[in-house]
Amino acid sequence: MTIDEVVLLLKASQATGLTTLQELILRSSWEGKTYTNIAFEAHYGEECVKKIAVDLWQLLSIFCNEPINKSNFRQTLENHRLSEAHQQLIKEFNRAATAISLEFPSGPVSLNSRFYIPRPPIEELAYAEIAEPGSIICIKAPQKMGKSSLILRLLARANNQGFHTVTLDFQQADKAVFTSLDKFLYWFCVNVSRELQLEPKLNDYWDENMGSKVSCSIYFQEYLLSALSSPLVLVLNQVDWLFEHQGIAGELLPLVRSWYEQAKGVEVWQKLRLILVYSTEILVPIKLTQSPFNIGLTINLLPFTKEQVQDLAQRHGLDWTDGKDAETLMAMVGGNPYLLRLALYHLVGKGGLKGDLGQLLQQAPTEAGIYxxxxxxxxxxxxxxxxxxxxxxxxxxxxxxxxxxxxxxxxxxxxxxxxxxxxxxxxxxxxxxxxxxxxxxxxxxxxxxxxxxxx
Structure with a gap:
């Protein structure tokens, strides 16, 4: 079983489902975290967490017909297959839950959505990376491939750990911002300040004689980062939007790289955890030794596999266990998460097609189609x-x-x-x-x- 199947089984089998704390204990224990760490992240007492965990191990012991405890939890469950009865239980639970929670695919998949499909080991690698001092994560994928949904979860994890979080979307900046490097970095610093609810004090740190890049670095080091008692996760979204402004991109990207390198020797820079999000290859002439895209953790979000499509279909209450319908749909839309979710949304009835995959695919490339x-x-x-x-x-x-x-x-x-x-x-x-x-x-x-x- 996977941890998702374990959680689903317990949700389906208990009249009251699972509480948020119970699910957190299960998932954190699966990751090997101690009760102390779980209690700290959940803001609960350690004894309370242990008591709830013991009840969960007893419940799972009944399902598996063998003793389950924290130390053998993952190893035992990973080697344990769901029985046909348990599979049917989950299937009925998914069908009933889908009727209540079906949502139109638009924007990031919300944190509490049942329709988010994990892409192991990506999530766990990213969670571990943002916990590292001075780290950087580069997330690359075309549009509609799940970048925003992943970022949402990274920021939620960072917030749960008490980190500060700021997201800058370069696509939202006015054109005038890109007319000079000085204007851009000034805009950059002001926005980060306000997102942190700190008064912008650029006039105290900006020095034309030193240049805007040095001024920006000093502002971050001596004011923004020094004012924070916990790390800052800074998301730079739509980075490839800068590629249209090569003069800006050619200066900012090496600057970001320099911040990462300063964290190796300057303690205050270790508070900064950077996430760069982009859709395409870098189109700016820049030396490899100055690029931030070849350091840290690089994540390429790939299309869904057939198994992930089957998982998504199951969460919509559809029985695609034989794989044939998944293959048929993927032959038309590939593994694109958005196109797949839109099809499944319509197939379960909200779109009026009531499960007719053949009709959906026949109409798909026409004006009458759902796309x-x-x-x-x-x-x-x-x-x-x-x-x-x-x-x-x-x-x-x-x-x-x-x-x-x-x-x-x-x-x-x-x-x-x-x-x-x-x-x-x-x-x-x-x-x-x-x-x-x-x-x-x-x-x-x-x-x-x-x-x-x-x-």
């Missing part, structure tokens, strides 16, 4: 980018792979429209090939009538 609203945004966006549109048109109309100009390939990959294997470009999924063939034409401008038909 039309989502896909037409790409059509309109590509219509303004003739080179990008023509490059994608070439990919979806090829019977083999295509070698594109790197900048175009990286942009299409960041949008999630193509897969890249070295310099070989192929459509990310069959849905994109079928749908976009109808709406993209290799010409200097997108046919206006075609755009109008989308609305």
């Amino acid at each position: 039309h609203e989502y896909l037409r945004q790409f059509v309109l966006g590509l219509g303004d980018e003739s080179e990008l549109r023509d490059a994608f048109y070439e990919v979806i109309n090829s019977t083999n792979y295509v070698k594109l100009e790197p900048t175009l390939a990286y942009k299409l990959q960041s949008m999630g429209l193509i897969n890249l294997d070295g310099d070989r470009s192929t459509p990310a999924c069959e849905l994109y090939r079928l749908y976009f063939r109808q709406y993209l034409k290799k010409s200097n401008s997108l046919n206006n009538n075609c755009v109008e038909q989308l609305f």
Whole structure:
């Protein structure tokens, strides 16, 4: 069994389910944490945690017909298979819970959602990394692949450990911010200050003679980090948005790298834990020794596997244990988490298709399909980018792979429209090939009538 199956089994078998504390004890014990650590993280007394844990071990001992305790919990359960009766119990629980908790897939998967699919060992590696002094995590994946959902969980873990957390999304900055490095770093420092509820005091630390990069570093070291009694997890989201402003990116990225390196010798910098989030390869000429993307922990979020799709289907109350329906759906949309969740949302009835996978897939690449609203945004966006549109048109109309100009390939990959294997470009999924063939034409401008038909 996995820890998720253990938790589900106990939730399904108990009339009152599991409390948040009980689930925390189970998951933390699975990770090998001591009762002392669990009590500290949960803000409960250690004796209280031990008492609750003993009740859980007794309950699991009954299910497994052998003694379970904290020391043998994981080893025993990992080697124990769910019985058919227990599988059916979980299936019925999922079906009933789904009817109550079904949610439309939009934005990050919430912390309390049953539809978040873990990607072991990614989560545990990331949790361990942010606990390391002066650490840095680089998270790379195309759009709609689960970056925001993972970040949400990293920030929740950081908050539970008493850390400060700040998220900066460069896409939200005004264009004027990117007109000079000085303006950008000033904006950067002001926003971090306010997120920390500290009064911005840049005038006390900014020195034109030293330059904005040195001033920014001094501001962080002598003011922001020194004012904090616990570590700061700083998320830099949409980092590839900076690639459009090479002058800014070419200065900021080495600066971030220097902060990471300073943490090796300067204690106050060890409070800073950085998370860089981006969708594409770096498009800024920068030396490897100055790049922050080749240090720390690098996470590439990959498409869901068939087993993960089956797990997601089960959480929607569908019995796809034989794998055939999972394979059929993946043949159309691949392992894209968003496309998969949207299909499952409709299949369980909220979308009106009531489980008819064949009908859903038949309509998928058409205006009547469930993906039309989502896909037409790409059509309109590509219509303004003739080179990008023509490059994608070439990919979806090829019977083999295509070698594109790197900048175009990286942009299409960041949008999630193509897969890249070295310099070989192929459509990310069959849905994109079928749908976009109808709406993209290799010409200097997108046919206006075609755009109008989308609305």
